[in-house]
Amino acid sequence: PVKDYGNVRVLRAQRVIIQQWLVDVPWARAGQVVFANGGDVAKEAGIIPQAATQPEDGGLVGLDLWGYYVAYDHPASYQSLTRAISHLDHVIGYFYQLSPDGQITGSVRPEVLRIAAAYGRPLHVMVKNQGDAEFGQALADPARRRRLVEAVLGLLADPAAAGLHLDIENLPAGSRDDLTRFVSEVAAGVRARYPGKVLSQAVPARTRDLSSGWAAPYDYGGLAAQLDYFVLMAYGFRTEASPTPGPTAPADWLAGVLAYTVDRVPREKLVVALPWWGLDWNLATGPPAISRRYSDIPPLMAGGDAAYVPGLLANRLRYTQAGQAHEVWFEDRRSFLEKVDLVRRYGIARVAGWRLGHEDPAIWQP
Structure with a gap:
């Protein structure tokens, strides 16, 4: 076909x-x-x-699939990893945090190393920044930035690490050039000291150039030129703080994100990270919504009203608890695979799921 x-x-x-x-x-x-x-x-x-x-549902066949394990949700995230590992092609392990002064905290979970090695899956060690605005100040200072570069490069000294995954978020919009310099310096260090290991970065999604907001301080083209893999966080249209309920990655917004990104990032470097979690709004009290993993959903369906919304590629659930109405938007096998099919239509063959421990287990069924 x-x-x-x-x-x-x-x-x-x-x-x-x-x-x-x-x-x-x-x-x-x-x-x-x-x-x-x-x-x-x-x-x-x-x-x-x-x-x-005519397009057909390809499921996971032919997909280069990445999964995020998170140490802060152990053992649930690890249990999910054990179910998913035979279907995954890469594992990203969120083990480390990076402070503005270059201090690394966290540690690798040995069982994650063992299962990745047993199945021959590359393990990318992930480090996330702390400090937000202060981290932006550190990136702007050449000496402080150098300490940050050396700190993250040290994580690749672990023979089990096939790659380094950066997650640098919540920076001021003015940090755009400083962030690109930081990634460029990290990339140069990876190539010089750890040939054969790869560098990837999680980057917020957007549909247009921005001068403010969460997704503003990212030069897509400049970052992609330095990275082996550009991991697009294709979610966040709605968040816990959103005043009205709805999906975090609706179809029309996702299509706009993909169209914008493929004009700036080579497809062979692009990994599209899709959501596996849901958001639950209390309509009586308003935001913030609470995050829901898929295993939370079936009990809420008893007496509730659930429906798949094809035009949004997401599920809606309405229920009442303690006399207060709730509206939940969540992901399941169908919504995930239909998003995957949308991603494929843009000639992209790499997809990630955020995150292991949140997903519908039916995703792993044939």
Whole structure:
């Protein structure tokens, strides 16, 4: 069958039929023939049936799937990792925090190292900044920034670490250039000291250039040039602080995020991180909403009203507790896989899930 990604299509066919349109698309799987441009002519000429070009649910097949383990939710996140590991291609382990003065806190969970090694999965050690505005000041000071660079590079001395994953958030908008310098200096250190290891970074999603807000201080093109993998946090349209309920990654917003990003980040570097958690608003008291893992949802459905909303690629649940109305927006297997299909339509084959311990276990079913 053909996979239709817009300007690129993938199919299993006799190579000779479309040889003149053959192009190299690195995310295509073995045994597939890929063509573009002239492929439209072939379809219109009837060489390929129109019905064969309709998108289909690919599930996890052919997907390069990354999963986030978080030490602060042990053992739940680890138990999820044990269920998911055979389906994952990469594991990101959130083990460490980085202070503005360059101090690393946290430690690796040995059982996570063991299971990643047993299944031959690359383990990317994750470090997240602390201090927010003060961290931005540290990035602006060359000497302090150098201490930060040396601190995170030291995490790759662990032979079990296949890569370093940066999560630098909540910076002032004016930190954009300083953040890019920091990532550039880290990248140079990785290449010089740890050849063969990779550098990735989690980056907030947006649909346009911004001068303020959470997603503002990120130069997509500048960061992508330094990184091996650009992990797009494709969620956050609504958060716990949002005044009205709704999904954190609705379909139209997600499509806008993907369209904006692929114009600035090479597809072969792009990993799209999708949400696995839900948000529960008390309509009587208002925000903040509370975070819900999937295992929280079935008990709330008793006596509640749940429905999948196809236009949003998300689930809505309304229930009453202690006389107060609640509205929950949450993710399950269907919403996740339909988001994956949307990601595939943009020619992107790498997806991550935030985070292990929150997901619908049915995601791992065939």
